[in-house]
Amino acid sequence: MSKLSVTKRGDFVKMCIWRGDASGGSFVDYKIPVSETQTVLDAVTWVQRNVEPGLSYRFACRVGMCGSCAMMVNGRPRWTCRTHVSKVIKNNQIRLEPLRNLPVIKDLVCDLSDFFAKWLKANGRFVPTATREHPVKKISPLSRQRQAANAAIECINCAVCYAACDAVEQYPNYLGPAALNRAWTLVNDVRDDGKRERLRAITADGGCQCCHSQHGCASHCPNELNPARSIAGLKQVAVTAIFKGEV
Amino acid sequence: MIRPHQKQPLWLAFAVHRMSGIGLALFLPAHFYILGTVMKDTRPLDTFLHWSELPLVRVAETGLVFLLAVHCFGGLRLLALEFLPWTPYQKTLAALAASLALFVAVSFLLNGI
Ligand code: HEM
Ligand code: SF4
Ligand code: SF4
Ligand code: FES
Numbered sequence: 060m061s062k063l064s065v066t067k068r069g070d071f072v073k074m075c076i077w078r079g080d081a082s083g084g085s086f087v088d089y090k091i092p093v094s095e096t097q098t099v100l101d102a103v104t105w106v107q108r109n110v111e112p113g114l115s116y117r118f119a120c121r122v123g124m125c126g127s128c129a130m131m132v133n134g135r136p137r138w139t140c141r142t143h144v145s146k147v148i149k150n151n152q153i154r155l156e157p158l159r160n161l162p163v164i165k166d167l168v169c170d171l172s173d174f175f176a177k178w179l180k181a182n183g184r185f186v187p188t189a190t191r192e193h194p195v196k197k198i199s200p201l202s203r204q205r206q207a208a209n210a211a212i213e214c215i216n217c218a219v220c221y222a223a224c225d226a227v228e229q230y231p232n233y234l235g236p237a238a239l240n241r242a243w244t245l246v247n248d249v250r251d252d253g254k255r256e257r258l259r260a261i262t263a264d265g266g267c268q269c270c271h272s273q274h275g276c277a278s279h280c281p282n283e284l285n286p287a288r289s290i291a292g293l294k295q296v297a298v299t300a301i302f303k304g305e306v
Numbered sequence: 307m308i309r310p311h312q313k314q315p316l317w318l319a320f321a322v323h324r325m326s327g328i329g330l331a332l333f334l335p336a337h338f339y340i341l342g343t344v345m346k347d348t349r350p351l352d353t354f355l356h357w358s359e360l361p362l363v364r365v366a367e368t369g370l371v372f373l374l375a376v377h378c379f380g381g382l383r384l385l386a387l388e389f390l391p392w393t394p395y396q397k398t399l400a401a402l403a404a405s406l407a408l409f410v411a412v413s414f415l416l417n418g419i
Contacts, residue, residue, distance in 0.1 A: 134311060272316070273319075294388045295389055
């Protein structure tokens with residue numbers, strides 16, 4: 060399929076954008092002139108500047124750093140700022156929706172309050188063991204624990220994995236891949252003092268046991284993180300703790 | 307319908323595991339009931355075993371063997387994924403589980419011919 064042929068300068072592409080709010084909505088079609096290196100975010104911006112000033116969407120950095128521009132692009136969650144139109148176009152059109160598994164506020168903007176509340180619920184907060192008066196603790200980057208934490212640390216809270224997870228869809232209380240991935244980095248952080256509480260949080264209602272290892276998170280995370288792997292690690296820690304009678 | 311975000315091999319592995327699990331759960335009560343009839347009288351089981359020689363029934367049974375095998379190997383794969391050190395070739399393992407299950411089921415079918 061010659062996907063690229065439709066994105067020459069002077070061509071047009073059809074964007075079906077979901078418009079509406081919490082009470083409901085529908086798709087509206089827009090015809091957009093395309094250029095070669097245009098991203099999906101560029102196309103949305105073009106609609107807002109030229110056709111529909113009332114169109115709501117979020118972005119900030121435009122370079123895959125802030126995690127605010129994620130949307131469903133042709134049914135898959137993606138960072139729109141790092142997705143070229145030419146890459147995702149299908150039958151000369153692109154379908155845009157707000158992220159799955161989150162309540163819509165308006166158009167392409169959803170409410171991430173639940174998503175962030177779950178980070179706190181998973182005890183995703185670092186609990187320090189030292190103060191600024193203490194000397195800096197030396198931690199070998201080669202230690203097994205630090206390597207496990209490092210492999211999962213580069214998360215930018217974009218909720219792409221959360222939108223790709225069917226377990227969240229089926230059980231809305233489930234903490235989800237991002238929050239549990241964060242918890243895993245802290246389980247492996249030797250400076251952290253919140254391990255007991257966190258263990259309780261990740262084995263409580265909605266904890267790591269809700270994950271069915273479908274790997275939707277891992278196959279969609281734009282940072283190529285693997286929350287499924289982190290959650291498998293949590294399951295091991297949880298089962299060990301249960302046998303030891305710690306939870 | 308499989309939605310776009312589900313189009314990846316390990317989601318398919320999940321779907322197969324759930325459907326085979328449900329299939330087995332539906333089949334097992336019938337299985338135990340038939341076996342249980344022997345406690346009173348062996349004739350119904352003999353009639354049933356005779357009936358199960360029919361080719362069509364044999365093919366249906368192969369389906370059940372496949373369900374059990376695919377669920378068993380798939381389940382072992384999940385347990386390995388979750389409780390053994392992580393390996394980067396999860397999709398290969400899923401494919402291996404499916405092919406082992408197919409092998410077992412086809413062996414069962416051929417064995418009866
Ligand atoms: C032969 C050995 C078996 C193994 C190794 C095995 C393993 C597993 C595992 C690891 C799961 C969890 C899957 C997940 O987290 O999504 C599971 C789920 C399940 N199993 Fe089995 N199982 C076996 C036999 C059976 C049998 C005989 C039945 C039928 C009664 C059965 C019915 C189910 C059902 C209904 C589920 C739930 C599926 C889901 O949540 O998606 N299993 N099995
Ligand atoms: S592996 Fe677990 S957390 Fe990741 S998408 Fe699947 S069910 Fe959700
Ligand atoms: S794990 Fe990946 S997809 Fe999930 S929130 Fe973090 S960066 Fe986004
Ligand atoms: S705009 Fe910041 S990640 Fe896309």
